[in-house]
Amino acid sequence: MDAKGRDRHSPAVRALLPFAVLLLLSSTPSQAQDPAPRYLDAIREELDRLELAPSCEAVDPVRARCELRDVSRDGRSELLAHVVYSDESDTVYVYVPRLAIAPAGAPGTEAVLRRIAELNWSMLATKLEWNGSDGELRLSAVLHTDSSFDRRAFRNLVRVVISLARRHGPELSRLAAEEG
Numbered sequence: 637m638d639a640k641g642r643d644r645h646s647p648a649v650r651a652l653l654p655f656a657v658l659l660l661l662s663s664t665p666s667q668a669q670d671p672a673p674r675y676l677d678a679i680r681e682e683l684d685r686l687e688l689a690p691s692c693e694a695v696d697p698v699r700a701r702c703e704l705r706d707v708s709r710d711g712r713s714e715l716l717a718h719v720v721y722s723d724e725s726d727t728v729y730v731y732v733p734r735l736a737i738a739p740a741g742a743p744g745t746e747a748v749l750r751r752i753a754e755l756n757w758s759m760l761a762t763k764l765e766w767n768g769s770d771g772e773l774r775l776s777a778v779l780h781t782d783s784s785f786d787r788r789a790f791r792n793l794v795r796v797v798i799s800l801a802r803r804h805g806p807e808l809s810r811l812a813a814e815e816g
Contacts (some may be wrong), residue, residue, distance in 0.1 A: 673723050675785040676700040682791050683719070690719070698723035706798045714754045715801055717794070721781075728785075730794055731776035732801040735764075736808040739771035744814040748773065751811055755804060761793060763799055764808075773808055 639778055661721035672694040692702035702719040720729040738748040751763045752773070762777045777793050781788070 639651050669807050673700045678785050726782035728779040730797050733774050735805045736773040736812045737771045738812040740768045744812045747811045
């Protein structure tokens, strides 16, 4: 506008103005377009605090996953664990995959399944899962985040999952390898 309140721009410039605004809005950083899941940063911070060297990524705006490694005190063994977070289901799923392999029909599988049932009976926050199609045995736990993300509860759950995996993994692997 000039001093008398008249528009100094030509009709062509005024016609292109909405397109220029759209172009500017569409060129904002991708983080604004694809926000990370709500608690991903907190999950990463807590895994760092546990010194588990997490590798985390947002799968989409509402889901994330982390991979972490726990090295034994003596440095001779490493345990792989995963954290899967979802804003949709308001859950954090923590699990150790392939704790043991007990294929359906294998001689040691019946003993493994019996021991899984015994252990599940005594576990409070965790559970052992068996996939009959490939024999994978995993230890897992779920933290609900529908009202908030409890950092202390999350750290405790991760510690418990790793501790129980280290305690029961060797026994379950031994049972799976037995000839019956």
